[in-house]
Amino acid sequence: MLAIGTLAKRTGTKVQTIRYYEQIGLLPEPGRTEGGQRRYDDNDLDRLAFIRHARQLGFTLEAIRELLDLSDNPSRSCAEVDVIAHRQLKEVEARIARLEALRKELKRMLRECSRDTVSDCRVLEVLRDHSACLADHDTGA
Amino acid sequence: MLAIGTLAKRTGTKVQTIRYYEQIGLLPEPGRTEGGQRRYDDNDLDRLAFIRHARQLGFTLEAIRELLDLSDNPSRSCAEVDVIAHRQLKEVEARIARLEALRKELKRMLRECSRDTVSDCRVLEVLRDHSACLADHDTGA
DNA sequence: CTTACAAGCTACAGTGGGTAGAGGTTCAAG
DNA sequence: CTTGAACCTCTACCCACTGTAGCTTGTAAG
Numbered sequence: 001m002l003a004i005g006t007l008a009k010r011t012g013t014k015v016q017t018i019r020y021y022e023q024i025g026l027l028p029e030p031g032r033t034e035g036g037q038r039r040y041d042d043n044d045l046d047r048l049a050f051i052r053h054a055r056q057l058g059f060t061l062e063a064i065r066e067l068l069d070l071s072d073n074p075s076r077s078c079a080e081v082d083v084i085a086h087r088q089l090k091e092v093e094a095r096i097a098r099l100e101a102l103r104k105e106l107k108r109m110l111r112e113c114s115r116d117t118v119s120d121c122r123v124l125e126v127l128r129d130h131s132a133c134l135a136d137h138d139t140g141a
Numbered sequence: 142m143l144a145i146g147t148l149a150k151r152t153g154t155k156v157q158t159i160r161y162y163e164q165i166g167l168l169p170e171p172g173r174t175e176g177g178q179r180r181y182d183d184n185d186l187d188r189l190a191f192i193r194h195a196r197q198l199g200f201t202l203e204a205i206r207e208l209l210d211l212s213d214n215p216s217r218s219c220a221e222v223d224v225i226a227h228r229q230l231k232e233v234e235a236r237i238a239r240l241e242a243l244r245k246e247l248k249r250m251l252r253e254c255s256r257d258t259v260s261d262c263r264v265l266e267v268l269r270d271h272s273a274c275l276a277d278h279d280t281g282a
Numbered sequence: 283c284t285t286a287c288a289a290g291c292t293a294c295a296g297t298g299g300g301t302a303g304a305g306g307t308t309c310a311a312g
Numbered sequence: 313c314t315t316g317a318a319c320c321t322c323t324a325c326c327c328a329c330t331g332t333a334g335c336t337t338g339t340a341a342g
Binding site: 174178 | 288289290291292
């Protein structure tokens with residue numbers, strides 16, 4: 001049986017985050033000692049490791065909730081998992097595309113900076129006048 | 142003189158967002174009609190356009206605040222602006238690098254999916270076992 | 283001049299995904 | 313038995329907005 005701090009260390013999670021996951025129903029309520037401290041077993045460890053790993057891959061907690069639901073019903077179709085993972089891939093690719101447009105624009109802005117006083121700074125000028133932009137850009141997230 | 146809704150339309154901003162920018166001191170308090178409605182002029186329009194454009198380029202509101210301060214003092218060195226823009230470029234590049242690692246991992250995961258039932262789904266398996274990952278990955282933001 | 287109603291106002295709550303701190307209690311080693 | 317690290321709950325905070333409730337104002341048509 002693991003105390004919350006041990007679980008935290010083993011999974012690279014903060015203690016508060018574990019309690020937060022419990023609060024939002026992502027982790028089940030664990031058993032407690034007589035004094036009221038949480039105690040975890042290997043199932044909890046696996047589940048938390050799964051969550052952390054999925055988070056590192058950028059899945060939202062909602063997506064992770066769906067994945068855990070599917071994972072809890074081994075007879076269901078893998079296609080549903082596939083859909084979620086594909087959705088995540090699409091989101092990641094969209095974010096990359098937006099960021100590359102930003103990068104291009106920022107680089108262009110910096111290349112053109114005359115480096116004198118602010119009054120003739122190209123960076124500020126570009127920011128002031130969107131129409132000077134070559135690319136469409138939008139952080140989106 | 143522009144009403145807040147007109148300003149919102151002209152800059153592609155939501156009305157609430159304009160009030161929020163005022164609240165946090167990014168936009169100055171505008172004049173009001175006798176009835177208490179905000180009225181804006183072209184300076185406000187320019188300032189808001191600047192903010193929105195910088196946001197689209199991914200600058201944080203704090204960075205934008207610095208940029209506006211610099212912009213308000215035209216005699217100061219352009220180098221400070223340059224520093225902020227470079228910092229932003231570095232952040233964007235770091236985010237791109239992280240997302241590309243994610244993309245790689247997600248694609249690998251999906252490629253290996255057997256598409257049968259959940260019980261032998263490769264996607265879930267990879268998520269369960271981080272050690273199966275080839276790449277380091279971390280969303281970082 | 284009245285009426286209708288779009289657009290404005292304030293104030294507060296909620297989003298995602300946690301993180302930090304106050305103030306008190308429990309566990310385990312020595 | 314004592315110490316102190318680790319645990320507990322509760323609350324508030326972060327960013328950058330967004331939405332809602334319940335009210336007031338501005339403006340154009342009749």
